[in-house]
Amino acid sequence: MGLFCAASCAFRCSIRSESCQSQNRSGGPRHHRANVATTIGEAHPALPGLETSVLKLPLWRFALYLLVILTGLAVALPTFLPRNITQTWPIAPVSLGLDLRGGASLTLRAEEAAIGAGLVSDFATTLAEADASLTVRATEDGNGLIIDVPPGMTPDAATSLARGHSPKVGGGPLQQSEPAFVLATRGNTVVATLRSAAVALVQEDAVARSIEVIRNRIDEAGVSEPSIQSMGRDRILVQMPGIEDPAGLRALLGATAELTFHRVVPTQTEDTLTLPEAGGAEISVVARPALDGERLADASAAFDPETGAPVVQFRFDTEGARIFGELTQDLVGQRFAIVLDGQVISAPVIQEPILGGSGVISGAFTVEDTTTLAALLRAGALPVPLEIIEERTVGADLGADAIAMGLWAGLAGFALIAAMMITLYGGWGMVATAALLINVALTVAALVLLGATLTLPGIAGLILGMGLAVDANVLINERIREETRAGKRAASAVQAGFDRAYRAILDSNLTTLIATALLFWLGSGPVRGFALTMGLGIAISLFTAVAVVRAAMDIQLRTRKPKTFEIRPLFRFLTPKTVPSFRFMRARLAGLAVSLVLSVASIGLFIAPGLNYGVDFRGGVLIEARSDAPADLAALRAGVEGLNLGEISLQDSDSGRSVLIRVEEQPGGEAAQTAAAEAVRSVVTELTPAAEIDRVEIVGPRVSAELAVAGLIAVAAASVAMLVYIWARFDWPYAVGAIATLVLDVTKVVGFLALTGLDFGLTAIAALLTLIGYSVNDKVVVYDRMRENTARHPEMPLRALIDLSINQTLARSLYTSGTALLAMLPMAIWGGAAVQSFAIPMVFGILVAALSSIFIAAPILLFLGDWRRRRGSDGAAGATLKPIT
Template sequence: MRTSKWAVLAYIAITLFGIIAVLPNFLTAEQQQRYHAFLPVKPVTLGLDLKGGSHLVLEVDAAGLRRARLNTLLDDIRNALRAERLSTAAARLTGDTVTVTLDDPAALARIQPKIQALAAPVGTLGFGTASSDIAVNTNGNTITVGLTEAGLTERMTAAVDQSLEIIRRRVDQVGVAEPLIQRVGSDRILVQLPGLQDPTRLRQLLGSTAQMSFHMVDQSVDPNAPNPPRGVDILPGANDQNKYAVESRVAISGERLADAKAGFNPQTNEPIVSFSFDSQGARQFAEITREAVGKPFAIVLDGKVLTAPVIREPIVGGQGQISGNFTAQEATVLSALLRSGALPAPLTIIEERSVGPNLGSDSIRMGIYTGLAGFVAVCLMMLALYTSWGVIANLGLLLHTILTVAVLAMLGSTLTLPGIAGIILGIGMAVDANILINARIREETANGAGAMKALDVGFNKAYATIVDGNVTTLVGTLLLFLFGTGPVRGFAITMMIGIVISMFTSITVVRLMMQQMVVRRKMKKIEIHSIFGRVPALPSFSFMRGRYIAIGMSAFLSISSVVLFFKPGLNYGIDFVGGIQVEATSQQALNLPAVREKLESLNLGEVALQDFDQGKSVLVRIQRQPGGEAEQTVALNAIKDAVAQAIPGATFERTEVVGPTISAELARSGFLAVGLAMVAILFYIWWRFEWHFAIGAIVTLILDITKMIGFFALTQIDFNLTAIAAVLTLIGYSVNDKVVVYDRMRENLRKYKTMPFSELIDMSINQVVMRCIFTSVAILASLLPMAIWGGDPVKPFAWPMVFGVIVATTSSIYIGGPILLFLSRWWKDRETVRAGSPELAAKN
């Protein structure tokens, strides 16, 4: 129990630094600017679900990148054939390769080196040998040219890097403050834009390839002809229903554009985009317009004709205008796209989430209120259980909360609504260490130990249990961090930080305060009473006597849960099934039948409506539409228009569009995290205890999880990523609870070696039963305010966790022990049979 002065100074320094690091979160922006030099860290960054904004995940189209490279390769090979006066028809695309077929061996020998020279080096392999991005093979009179994996990988990397810069320039063009644009994995880009909630504008800005080119219009070809001649493409209009027959040959590439600006035509006052070429582009533009006076000239963007004006006179200044049925906003977006340049490959928006600022501010308010309510409830409970010693525990909890927020600020982590839930739950779980310590001190005092000895032995005995319990919880949260995404990962970070800090505050700071209290009051004996007086003696209830009833009821509930899993099944959220989700609010009560009728008239598939907030808010969910991302944008806009017509004055608080790629990955990652968590916990308990303890914990855990799945199926609460977080948190808590019981059993096995195992299990459970109940009540006290007032985003976490804590506590008391007893007796019977069979023993 001795603590050096240096350790005390370190504790004080950490505490002061934590308080100073938290202070910026309580200062206004003006105060933060004024005291910037004195503040060690910046305030915690709020996630988009708390401050509003848009979150998108874009994926580089690998197939489009491959196709573009093959088309370029085909054009280059045909140019090489043309230079050798050979037929360009000899080269053609065949699947993922370009084949060149020539009957003349001499011609084949002449063209092969030129084809090989088209290979672009994509890196350095070995001793300075440049690798090629194409593979050239000759078989008879055919040359086959394909792309190498190394080349494709290098091109993908370059495309993502180039796309990052282009997206950053596009976002800067429209003036979004503090955007977050970063690479995710090998082929994805994450874009978070605070305060911007218009999905249509975002899709136009980020999803357009913006490959612009200028082509002559072939007036001799009917644009409605089914089979246009070679060298002519039939392209649709971007802003009208017309079709245009344009020459395939690019007259001027969009790469020659020097600038583009949105403006208005002074004669008609319609929005236009003015553009200018560089010097080479200006010369080309002058030559074309000089030779093609009186002919239409098409301006093409991403395979659609923006406009096809007739050239009235030569344009020698290198400047022009794009006009059409533009709105002012569309003209601004188009000019931004042209200024920032074309993307090297198409980008697909595979996940999109937008949150309005009103919903964000409501989430902050609810998070603060529920957090304070949970903290106060836990503190009142500790005071009721331990009176003056509870004050010390509450100071430890306060320091735990301060340090958790301080570390989040130091790490630059983003605080989301699930992150607030993680802090609140962390407070409840941090109480567990204090309950264990106080329970151990009470036991040592009851055995006749003096004040300092009771304190010393109590902390030492509680320490191992606290470490084992927290490690098992950390396993689940670590896997949640590794396999989770977005807000769920934020929840995992806050939980991990909270668990580590709770060990520091409980084992060091709380211990030091309790020691000082004993010393300064010159206590001979530590008496830890509750507010109701002296704590009664340990109960002597026989839990093993009713083990068959307990296991039977547990098995019945788990089997029923499995049945519920198949019918009616889980209500999978948009995270797992993909689709479109829109939340709208109104000042008056909503007419849901009118909303449903309006949405069903769109013929977008099954419509799911959920009203809340006393009927003033509605959540609309539509299945993902067939086709690409453009179809999702059309469907989203149609949904918003229909809701706006059915609900006059409606405001859209949240929109989500999740594609099948991301939903399949999220589902796979979530269930993989649950499975790996159970395996990791199995091996840890096996290592720390014995094999039958590990199997007992896993069997009990499976029973707990099945009941929780049954709860989701019965209540039809959305089963999404937040629900996976609840399952993993339950795994950690449930095993934590079992570890406390098993740790006491292991201790008693060493102390009472001749006691029948069933009696030893009963005695062990009776010794820790109050701790299990008190910890569960503390966690429920922190969870209930969140469940009742936390709102829809945390509902799939809070209510299942309330149910899960109750299930985990009862299973620790009534189920874990009987399973352990069965396994122990089965093993002893097996050993007895082996010992009684010399023939079997000889084999083994």
């Protein structure tokens, strides 16, 4: 990445500094500035010496550009070659996400309530052991203790005792541990209140230790290349390639595996617990374990030599064997309970002392049960209970199909963009196409160097990035055409084109990058992959789409020394002769009226029938099944409805060979969601034996609510960020006009989603955020020209100035909208259900944004400018927008 940054900095210097250097070589800065500022229709002869010196790039900069490109191509090359060729290469290909290679993804959450309850319970036990005369009880909310001061002890003494035995949390090499409880005296009692900060510290530490336990458990299960990482303070994301049915791993990861050994007692007392057995009966045991699983040295699945039943053999370490031997000596002829996660799995009668430090756990086990239990015991117990709050599974076949779809959609989009650029700009369109290829390669190289994962939404971001990357080439080519029409000689036209285009390129791309950054920050999973890929593509395009083309133009000027610099289209009839002179502002009232009617109608569609919220926002279960023959939808519906899982929906595609089943969120928490998914899978397998389960998504209520809130925050934050940026870079009328237009654009896209019934989930939010950036991007270029024209024509009436600016940028607006549209069309047509809710709204939104820049944003700006003039805030008779500063 350092090479990319170095080249980008060098490019910026070449745009800015060399034009200044050339001024002195060509007769002084004043003459050069006057030449660069030439307006359309004005012709000034070039100054002596300008044509050969104004655009020269140093050879070291050429070398740097070439080094960056070659390095990027070398890093990206393994990604585009077969795996058997690149296995021994030092550079690995880009890592593929689970939606492309198949596998399972589980999100686990450390239960905060369990952590707090554990701290309170441990403190109560410690105090009871420290002084048996203390009476300790939990507070009503369970987040503290009430300590009754016994006779003969003062409250201060009781407080001092409690403080000395209060558990400490945190601490480290450079940190001091802190007490977990705050103590306060109230009459003859001491109240210990659990600090929320203490729970947070314990939770963070528990997640870190849980990751190690999970890694050990997955290693025991033999899963290759797992990805285990923390997400925030309380969550762990586990991704396992190649796992299509994670039922066994779900049990392996979700179980706490806290193994304890207890004495069984005949009657209940204050020191006993009543625990359930496997058969449903209950037994009373001593609450404090006599021994726990931390002393286990090994565990393995085996078979009872007498009955042949599956059992688990275990062995203690030296200290554990000593304690276990002494314990069994005391309990000969009595029952002894082996407890796993609060349930008695075996309660045998000790026939004789077990002095060898090993034993057997028997019960109504299957072979899979004993294998899982042995793996759990070997890996160790989790420090805190973990709850599975989200589960997503993708079949390997669906992943392969997604790769093929992404490849063909990308190639089709690239071919369409290349055809358009070559048609519009001839040979320089070919140069832009080559720069686009380099952009894709460098984006993939950046993903490899960052260790990022390429997902299906990431491919969508890469494809859309291609459509947006050529925007810079369109701006530069159109600017150079303008300068050439104005009578400038070759080098002057190229230099002025780059100088003036770069500001618009920077402003327009920054608006898209702001939306992309927010999407990466607030998004999750594959959506972040989309944001990263598109963001990298746009950022790298500032180098490839501009510096590469500039270098090619510099070579042209050095070698051929043309008098004028013509950028000819492929066909002569496409050659632009003059700037169009449409009077767009005459249609301003009609445009605003139509837009308002459509937006109001869209709000009505949002209310009824409303959006088709996906599993991301509603929670519940989604299962996609595929078979070679058309499925019997009526039988499947009857079978799933017979499970009494509430509201369900079935949707078929591909002539009935693919079926999407949605089940509403189940009451009873995450366990109920998982049970519902397994029940639906069983029905599908039973009624359609040849069907393959391509995708399973289980989203709990907590996750769905958080995703919905994050989506709303992202859209609101993006809108505010655009307002602030445009206000800072331009003026408040520009910002208000852009945001008002943005609201109208977004409402239309939301209405389109409601009308079409497309799935509204995280990918739809990604589409909205991308459109926010794109919509403002389109308007910034027009605004930049208005700002420039305000300085050049200060007495021009505002209506005429806006019409002039729109006409001057009309070709750019149409061309860049066309390239973005062509990039998205193949994905919208062939992308499939996984990206439909992104690609189709993007196609619609691009059309809306292109029209709104002309017929909505500009009229709003005109009204605000007229209002400012009437208020007399500027005092100008003509244009009332601030010029370039």
